[in-house]
Structure formats: structure tokens, C-alpha cells
Amino acid sequence: MDALTDIIQLLRPQTVLLGRMAASGRWGIRVPPQPGPVFYFVTEGSCLFQGCEGTLLDLREGDFVLSARPTADAFLSEPTAETVLSDEAFKAIHSVDGEVRIGGPGDRPTTRIVGGLIVCDPANAELLVELLPRYIHLRASDDAATRLRSLVHIIREEAGEARPGRNAVLSRLIEVMLIETLRRETESSLPHRGVLGGLGDSKLAKALANMHADVARGWTVEELARHAGMSRAVFARRFSQAVGSAPVEYLLGWRMALAKDALRHGRGTLEEIAFKIGYKSASAFSTAFSHRVGCPPSEYAATMRARE
Structure with a gap:
């Protein structure tokens, strides 16, 4: 997809x-x-x-x-x-x-x-x-x-x-x-900076597709660049300019988006969610989530449920 x-x-x-x-x-x-x-x-x-x-x-x-x-x-x-x-x-x-x-x-x-x-x-x-x-x-x-x-x-x-x-x-x-x-x-000649900017570049679009197809994989910039048919330096610079974030930062953001969705809708335990998006333990996932979102996963899930 x-x-x-x-x-x-x-x-x-x-x-x-x-x-x-x-x-x-x-x-x-x-x-x-x-x-x-x-x-x-x-x-x-x-x-x-x-x-x-x-x-x-x-x-x-x-x-x-x-x-x-x-x-x-x-x-x-x-x-x-x-x-x-x-x-x-x-x-x-x-x-x-x-x-x-x-x-x-x-x-x-x-x-x-x-x-x-x-x-x-x-x-x-x-x-x-x-x-x-x-x-x-x-x-x-x-x-x-x-x-x-x-x-x-x-x-x-x-x-x-x-x-x-x-x-x-x-x-x-x-x-x-x-x-x-x-x-x-x-398809615009002046695409918006962000995912649309990346999708407007065929080589960057391939890298985005790879990350989305296997979000749990520990992608490195070197691997993504190789799949995109570019050198590491050129790929990293081009990706950041088009998307507005470094490749690994984009991947982290997408992982957290998937985690927030799973927590809001009660799909899986912390361990299951962590494994699904590429973390080896619930504690590692919880630390990354807290740093990115501003609160632990359990607190986020409780807050979202209270709003329903």
C-alpha cells in the first residue's frame, strides 16, 4: 500500500x-x-x-x-x-x-x-x-x-x-x-513541502512506500537510499528538502501515528503495539512514545477514551 x-x-x-x-x-x-x-x-x-x-x-x-x-x-x-x-x-x-x-x-x-x-x-x-x-x-x-x-x-x-x-x-x-x-x-511543478513533496519525486516515493510497507523494519538511511537508487548523502538531503524531515524522523513520526491510532481504538497490548511498529519491548516503545507525544501510552489511551 x-x-x-x-x-x-x-x-x-x-x-x-x-x-x-x-x-x-x-x-x-x-x-x-x-x-x-x-x-x-x-x-x-x-x-x-x-x-x-x-x-x-x-x-x-x-x-x-x-x-x-x-x-x-x-x-x-x-x-x-x-x-x-x-x-x-x-x-x-x-x-x-x-x-x-x-x-x-x-x-x-x-x-x-x-x-x-x-x-x-x-x-x-x-x-x-x-x-x-x-x-x-x-x-x-x-x-x-x-x-x-x-x-x-x-x-x-x-x-x-x-x-x-x-x-x-x-x-x-x-x-x-x-x-x-x-x-x-x-503533480504540481511546485509541490507542497511534506509527504506530498516526497510523493512528487519518484525516487523518494519509492522510499516512502518501503517505509510504509514494512514499518517495523529497522530502516537505515543507507538502505533506503540504495532502494531509491541514490547515494546516501544525496538521498538524505533530497528527502529532507522535499518532506521537511530526515528519513528516520519521518519513520518515527509514522510509527507514533500508528501507535496513537491503536491506543485510541484499543487494538492490542503495549507489547503487541510495540512489536508491530518495530520496538523490541514495551518499555522501549513507552519511552519513545512519551518523548514524542508528551505522555505515556497508557495515559494517552485513557485521555482519548475519556473524550469519547
Whole structure:
């Protein structure tokens, strides 16, 4: 299994639809800060998208935006339009037929946007934010955007009805949506620093695949470099530049992510978890986990159970 699939499956992503918005005339709307990444899809018309750093993106019908850190996302009809916060009070007043309406009273909406919050398993939710660049923007003309349009349509249908297996279906759909989006990013000429940067380099991708395929193995930089067909020095430098951490540090981080997931879901004793991720004893694993996470495995497991 490849690194991207491993990570997405570990995250167990679900979606909570934030809702639909319809706008007309001169308008601007701010999305309240969200606890996780948010996707937006322009289903009709055009608008401008503005993130917390102030950069404006020109969006057209069929465009898709994935916002990794949605603390101050906004949509505007034009650069100088004033914005209002779309909080619960605003939605209660301006909701019509299941969508938030903004702009000229009585005017026919010319722009429509649907948005959804991506919620991940809390054990490793930060992995998705680390995986993503601040924004990913796919134009309607991109092949990926065409597929995403179909996915968003099915997600909206599935989220709106309490059918058997709904959560499982939504989880798989969000996994596919994320993979489609991130595939596009790995092909970018300026890939995001992190796992995506490594996956965008065929030789580094091979090293990542090896680590994920056999996480318990005591990989050395020399071995990984040899499998990747590179010298040790070149491999170590290239990996650190692309991924943002040294190869062994990345492996340790992935081991701890697997351990946190197993502890949260009660899968195995400390000895079993330790052996599975490459430690010869529970004490060695506990020491490494405490150093990395900030608390012993038993305390972490108890804390996660208390939050459920």
C-alpha cells in the first residue's frame, strides 16, 4: 500500500456539510473559523475567494477549493465588497429553502457555493493539516475537478438522508475526494513541502512506500537510499528538502501515528503495539512514545477514551 493511501485510511475522514450559499448583486460573506479542513465547490456563477493572508482567488462555476486552515475564509462578488460573518444567527435570518441567501433582496441568485467540513479521527487529525498546503484550487477545466463535481453531488445526497451504511459511504467518498485532490497536488511543478513533496519525486516515493510497507523494519538511511537508487548523502538531503524531515524522523513520526491510532481504538497490548511498529519491548516503545507525544501510552489511551 502506498503512503498516501495509508495516511488517508488512518485519518478515517468524514464530512459535515456546512451548507449551501446563494448570492446576488454586490456581496461578501465570511465563514466562521472551522476546526478542520473545508472544501468549497462553486455550483453556479463566479466569485472571489479570500483566505486569512488576503490573497484573492478568482473562482468560476465548477471550481473546487480545499482550505486546510479555514480561520478567516471569505467569498466576495468583487475585491472591495464588505463581508458579513455567516454565523448561526445570520443563517437563521437569511436561510431560504435550505440555503443561505445574501445580496440584493428579491434578486435571483447568480452564484451558488456548497461547503463541507472534513472531520478526521482525533488521534491523528493533525496529519491532514500537515499533509495539505494552505489551499488547493482546482479549475473546472481540470480532469480532477470534473470527477470531484460528481463526488460532491453524491456526498450532498448521502449526507442529506439517513440511509443504512451512510457513515461508511461518506467516509469512502471523502477518502476518494481527498486522494483525487492530493494526486493533483503531487503533480504540481511546485509541490507542497511534506509527504506530498516526497510523493512528487519518484525516487523518494519509492522510499516512502518501503517505509510504509514494512514499518517495523529497522530502516537505515543507507538502505533506503540504495532502494531509491541514490547515494546516501544525496538521498538524505533530497528527502529532507522535499518532506521537511530526515528519513528516520519521518519513520518515527509514522510509527507514533500508528501507535496513537491503536491506543485510541484499543487494538492490542503495549507489547503487541510495540512489536508491530518495530520496538523490541514495551518499555522501549513507552519511552519513545512519551518523548514524542508528551505522555505515556497508557495515559494517552485513557485521555482519548475519556473524550469519547
